Amino acid sequence: MKLKSFAVFSFFMLALFLISACGNTEKATEQTIEEESKVNPEVKAQETAWEEAKEAYHSVMSASFHSAEEDNLEPLKAKYAELETLSQAWAILEIPEKYQKENIQGALQELEKESAAIAKVVEEGSDEEIKKAIYDLHDIFHKVQEFCTDH
Numbered sequence: 001m002k003l004k005s006f007a008v009f010s011f012f013m014l015a016l017f018l019i020s021a022c023g024n025t026e027k028a029t030e031q032t033i034e035e036e037s038k039v040n041p042e043v044k045a046q047e048t049a050w051e052e053a054k055e056a057y058h059s060v061m062s063a064s065f066h067s068a069e070e071d072n073l074e075p076l077k078a079k080y081a082e083l084e085t086l087s088q089a090w091a092i093l094e095i096p097e098k099y100q101k102e103n104i105q106g107a108l109q110e111l112e113k114e115s116a117a118i119a120k121v122v123e124e125g126s127d128e129e130i131k132k133a134i135y136d137l138h139d140i141f142h143k144v145q146e147f148c149t150d151h
Helices: 004-068 074-091 103-126 127-147
Strands: none
Touching: 004 074, 004 127, 074 103, 074 127, 103 127
């Protein structure tokens, strides 16, 4: 009988311990979330600004490039200056830690330089030269985009 009482007592103590441990895990999780939220607003704002800049550039690039693929250079001729402006705005942002990889800064600088250089080609070049320039710029953009993955 004493053995049975001891077993029941032990079972309840174990259950109490497990419940307590789960509660502490929840508290620890809440503390971790609380601590992260103190840091996260800045990090989140930085990542949001970065993503918005990338998407703004992508929007103009996409409209210009895909039209050029169909031999329609008008969207590029109308918006080439935006590519320079958007690349400059993107390049001055602090690179989020999760994207800080070797050569990302160089790729961004190349994107900014070539986004500015496309103006002269659009203003003075032949349609073939303009197409080549937007294709090359598109390739550089994709190189930067590759750095912007979480893996």
